[in-house]
Amino acid sequence: MGRILLNHVEKRFGKERAYAVRDFNLEIQDGEFIVMVGPSGCGKSTTLRMIAGLEDITSGELYIGDKLVNHLPPKDRDIAMVFQNYALYPNMSVYENIAFGLRLRKMAKNEIDQAVKSTSRVLEIEPFLDRKPRQLSGGQRQRVALGRAIVRNPQVFLMDEPLSNLDAKLRVQMRTEIIGLQKQLGVTMVYVTHDQVEAMTMGHRIVVMKDGVIQQVDTPKLIYNNPRNMFVAGFIGTPPINFIEGKILEGSEGSLEFHTNRYYLRIPKLQADMLRKHKKVDRNVIMGIRCENIHLDSAIREANPHAQITGIQKLNELMGADMYLYMDIGMPKLLIARAQADHNFEDDEKLVLTIDMQKALFFDKETTENLW
Numbered sequence: 001m002g003r004i005l006l007n008h009v010e011k012r013f014g015k016e017r018a019y020a021v022r023d024f025n026l027e028i029q030d031g032e033f034i035v036m037v038g039p040s041g042c043g044k045s046t047t048l049r050m051i052a053g054l055e056d057i058t059s060g061e062l063y064i065g066d067k068l069v070n071h072l073p074p075k076d077r078d079i080a081m082v083f084q085n086y087a088l089y090p091n092m093s094v095y096e097n098i099a100f101g102l103r104l105r106k107m108a109k110n111e112i113d114q115a116v117k118s119t120s121r122v123l124e125i126e127p128f129l130d131r132k133p134r135q136l137s138g139g140q141r142q143r144v145a146l147g148r149a150i151v152r153n154p155q156v157f158l159m160d161e162p163l164s165n166l167d168a169k170l171r172v173q174m175r176t177e178i179i180g181l182q183k184q185l186g187v188t189m190v191y192v193t194h195d196q197v198e199a200m201t202m203g204h205r206i207v208v209m210k211d212g213v214i215q216q217v218d219t220p221k222l223i224y225n226n227p228r229n230m231f232v233a234g235f236i237g238t239p240p241i242n243f244i245e246g247k248i249l250e251g252s253e254g255s256l257e258f259h260t261n262r263y264y265l266r267i268p269k270l271q272a273d274m275l276r277k278h279k280k281v282d283r284n285v286i287m288g289i290r291c292e293n294i295h296l297d298s299a300i301r302e303a304n305p306h307a308q309i310t311g312i313q314k315l316n317e318l319m320g321a322d323m324y325l326y327m328d329i330g331m332p333k334l335l336i337a338r339a340q341a342d343h344n345f346e347d348d349e350k351l352v353l354t355i356d357m358q359k360a361l362f363f364d365k366e367t368t369e370n371l372w
């Protein structure tokens with residue numbers, strides 16, 4: 001069984017006993033694809049290395065299956081690990097590289113042969129079995145590294161930034177292959193990356209970390225639509241979510257409004273009730289709005305007279321079918337909106353934007369928590 005349970009797991013390093021990972025609690029289901037994501041130094045690799053047994057656990061409990069494995073050496077944990085630098089043996093052929101781990105385990109020769117062949121079939125590296133790693137492309141080498149992990153048929157796969165040495169196109173291709181592989185093999189996968197796009201596209205659930213602490217564990221959809229705090233909201237999503245500081249004030253007919261120094265926006269009832277519950281009337285809050293929820297369309301504008309802001313278009317970025325508009329709305333940072341690429345804009349053109357207030361998020365200015 002590939003269930004992994006981390007119970008109050010902590011890691012402290014060095015003389016100062018500085019925390020790398022703090023009170024980490026997570027249950028990973030058998031067959032689940034978990035992605036740990038966060039900025040450099042947030043503790044994601046250390047957590048993975050503790051699961052692998054490459055790093056001691058300072059305190060807490062780690063279970064794989066039903067077994068407490070805190071003190072079990074890596075080779076007895078029934079896991080396989082794939083790293084960023086695939087570390088293939090340069091003097092061995094692809095076949096020997098894949099077979100190596102099985103030889104160490106004294107598996108019979110014909111069984112090894114069968115395992116290597118079926119693994120290379122899955123990964124479509126059969127034609128290269130006689131080649132040396134240097135005679136392969138980056139993507140092929142990464143596939144061999146995967147092969148070396150798969151061939152042992154482990155319960156759990158651990159991957160630490162396995163795609164970061166590949167070019168952008170190959171990375172996208174390998175991403176799809178790893179998703180397919182995980183599905184096909186039905187194994188538990190714990191995958192570490194600092195790339196939020198990888199996290200969003202690959203994981204059943206995402207663990208967002210910062211400074212050694214879990215910020216949120218949720219499905220990609222929930223992480224994106226309902227981030228627990230401003231860090232998660234800002235880390236996940238390209239381009240990043242817009243944050244606008246303003247004040248919540250009473251509006252007409254019992255409504256609430258979000259006021260900046262230049263604009264006011266009417267807040268829908270659901271969010272207004274929530275802001276009242278948190279006693280945010282007359283208080284400053286941060287509103288978060290993603291670029292796809294800001295509209296240029298005139299029909300939307302006419303239907304939403306209380307949700308408009310005016311800005312000066314400073315820059316645009318063509319992305320193919322869409323373009324990103326960088327708007328000066330009188331805030332320290334430019335607001336990013338999304339428009340269809342067939343719009344033509346003049347430099348410094350004044351535009352009226354409509355905010356889909358149903359999609360607006362509100363954050364506590366002090367704690368940065370989502371007020372939802």
Ligand code: ATP
Binds near residue numbers: 038041044046047194
């Ligand atoms: P990256 O994406 O840069 O690899 P990460 O999120 O994987 O970062 P970790 O490598 O887990 O982060 O490091 C977490 C913290 O622990 C960092 O502050 C790091 O400096 C510290 N750390 C990691 N390994 C050691 C070590 N062997 N000795 C002392 N401190 C360490």
